[in-house]
Amino acid sequence: xxxxxxxxxxxxxxxxxxxxxxELDPNSSPELEYRIRxxxxxxxxxxxxxxxxxxxxxxxxxxxGFVRDITQHKKSRRSSRQK
Numbered sequence: 001x002x003x004x005x006x007x008x009x010x011x012x013x014x015x016x017x018x019x020x021x022x023e024l025d026p027n028s029s030p031e032l033e034y035r036i037r038x039x040x041x042x043x044x045x046x047x048x049x050x051x052x053x054x055x056x057x058x059x060x061x062x063x064x065g066f067v068r069d070i071t072q073h074k075k076s077r078r079s080s081r082q083k
Contacts, residue, residue, distance in 0.1 A: 006036045008043065018050070022063070026052040033070065044071040 004012055011034035018030045029051040037043050050065035 006038070008035045008037065011035060019063070022050065022052055026054070044069050045074045046070060 004015065007015060014032060014034060018032055022028055022030065029049055032048045032050075033045060034048070035043050035045055046067050047070045048065050048067045050063055053062040053064050055062075
C-alpha cells in the first residue's frame with residue numbers, strides 16, 4: 001500500500017506540495033501534520049519529518065521520513081483550550 005492511500009484526501013495536496021519544495025531545495029526537512037486512516041479504520045494525527053536521501057551525483061530521487069502518532073497530543077491541547 002502506498003503512503004498516500006492512507007492519508008486523508010484533504011491532506012494529500014499538502015504532502016505533494018512539500019515533496020515538490022524538497023526537489024527544489026534538497027537541504028530542507030519539512031515537518032507536516034496531517035491525518036491518516038489506519039488498518040483498523042481509526043483516524044489519527046501524525047507528524048512527519050522528511051528529507052532527501054542524497055545520491056552519488058546529487059539528488060537520488062528518494063526520500064526518507066519519520067512519522068509519529070500525535071493524536072493524544074492534539075486531544076490534550078484541544079481540551080486545554082476549551083477550559
